[in-house]
Amino acid sequence: MSRFWSEAVRGLTPYVPGEQPRLAGLIKLNTNECPYAPSLRVLQAIRDAAGEELRLYPDPEATQLRQVIAARHGLQPGQVFVGNGSDEVLAHAFMALFRHAHPLLLPDVSYSFYPVYAQLFGIATRSVPLDPQLRLRVQDFLDAGPNGGIVFANPNAPTGIALGLDDVERLLRGNRDSVVLVDEAYVDFGAQSAVELIDRYPQLLVVRTLSKAHALAGLRVGYALGQADLIEGLVRVKDSFNSYPLDRLALAGATAAMQDDTWLAHTRGRIVASREQLSAELRDLGFEVLPSSANFVFARHPEHAAAELAAALREQRILVRHFRKPERISAFLRISIGTDVQCEALVQALRGVLQAPSPALGE
Numbered sequence: 001m002s003r004f005w006s007e008a009v010r011g012l013t014p015y016v017p018g019e020q021p022r023l024a025g026l027i028k029l030n031t032n033e034c035p036y037a038p039s040l041r042v043l044q045a046i047r048d049a050a051g052e053e054l055r056l057y058p059d060p061e062a063t064q065l066r067q068v069i070a071a072r073h074g075l076q077p078g079q080v081f082v083g084n085g086s087d088e089v090l091a092h093a094f095m096a097l098f099r100h101a102h103p104l105l106l107p108d109v110s111y112s113f114y115p116v117y118a119q120l121f122g123i124a125t126r127s128v129p130l131d132p133q134l135r136l137r138v139q140d141f142l143d144a145g146p147n148g149g150i151v152f153a154n155p156n157a158p159t160g161i162a163l164g165l166d167d168v169e170r171l172l173r174g175n176r177d178s179v180v181l182v183d184e185a186y187v188d189f190g191a192q193s194a195v196e197l198i199d200r201y202p203q204l205l206v207v208r209t210l211s212k213a214h215a216l217a218g219l220r221v222g223y224a225l226g227q228a229d230l231i232e233g234l235v236r237v238k239d240s241f242n243s244y245p246l247d248r249l250a251l252a253g254a255t256a257a258m259q260d261d262t263w264l265a266h267t268r269g270r271i272v273a274s275r276e277q278l279s280a281e282l283r284d285l286g287f288e289v290l291p292s293s294a295n296f297v298f299a300r301h302p303e304h305a306a307a308e309l310a311a312a313l314r315e316q317r318i319l320v321r322h323f324r325k326p327e328r329i330s331a332f333l334r335i336s337i338g339t340d341v342q343c344e345a346l347v348q349a350l351r352g353v354l355q356a357p358s359p360a361l362g363e
């Protein structure tokens with residue numbers, strides 16, 4: 001706290017990212033990164049871009065990358081916005097599209113960055129509870145009263161549960177006067193994308209990232225898809241904030257990534273297979289595992305407190321994520337899908353912890 005801080009800064013409660021430890025040899029299953037290396041074509045493109053031209057600013061419009069993304073989704077380049085990670089894209093969308101008289105609706109259990117952006121930009125929110133099985137109920141959003149926008153992740157984070165495309169469309173049909181933002185950070189692992197609805201619903205914005213399925217969390221590239229006038233609103237915010245959010249290396253790497261469908265299909269297949277295997281093994285250990293369409297599972301054990309399980313795993317150099325809040329998910333662990341070897345190490349460690357005579361029961 002400094003007396004030089006503005007009142008706005010004093011009032012912030014920043015997002016807390018998952019731990020990025022500097023220790024070697026950890027099994028890191030806490031931030032939903034990909035356990036596999038990115039495509040070799042991506043690495044080569046970045047090397048090729050790492051030359052004399054770095055003295056020049058990058059293309060502020062990311063023309064080539066937006067063309068490649070548009071082509072991949074059957075859209076026009078004017079329907080694509082790119083940013084420094086989807087977190088930045090989300091921030092611009094909140095600023096551009098959600099500052100209205102009515103509150104922004106969001107699920108009570110969701111990506112914990114959404115309320116942080118709302119606070120930063122002075123946007124009132126109303127949280128809509130997920131049902132007892134932690135599923136999003138479209139009707140509850142439609143019944144929540146006037147809103148200045150709706151945001152949710154599909155699949156949801158941290159539950160991993162997907163909402164069907166028919167439900168997404170039902171929400172759009174019942175909510176035509178404010179923007180519906182669908183955060184598809186994990187869509188490649190099994191959910192149906194809403195991209196095909198863009199041409200019919202001018203209020204739909206779909207946000208994607210290369211951090212998860214493309215194994216490029218370190219490159220910081222995300223994008224948004226929507227009708228051209230929505231996208232133009234994001235560009236206005238971007239050009240009032242930072243004209244060059246993507247550097248030359250990120251542009252080169254992301255362009256190559258969006259062209260390597262073979263790598264994506266292969267990697268996605270491996271992760272989905274490992275997810276199904278890990279879910280079955282966790283159930284054998286007595287865990288309740290929510291049905292995941294993402295690259296992580298959300299699981300709780302009826303007899304063991306999640307915080308203590310996470311601490312015990314940490315002692316064995318395995319990191320998983322535990323959220324103390326909101327209360328209704330504090331019994332769960334969120335476990336990113338690692339390689340099969342990492343998943344097996346996790347299962348072995350849990351087996352040891354669950355069988356240990358000292359009760360991990362803190363309640």
Ligand SMILES: *Cc1c(COP(=O)(O)O)cnc(C)c1O
Nearest residue numbers: 085086087111153185209211222
């Ligand atoms: C990981 C994640 C993001 C952020 O992705 P970046 O592109 O790395 O900023 C956004 N939304 C959800 C739901 C996520 O899980």
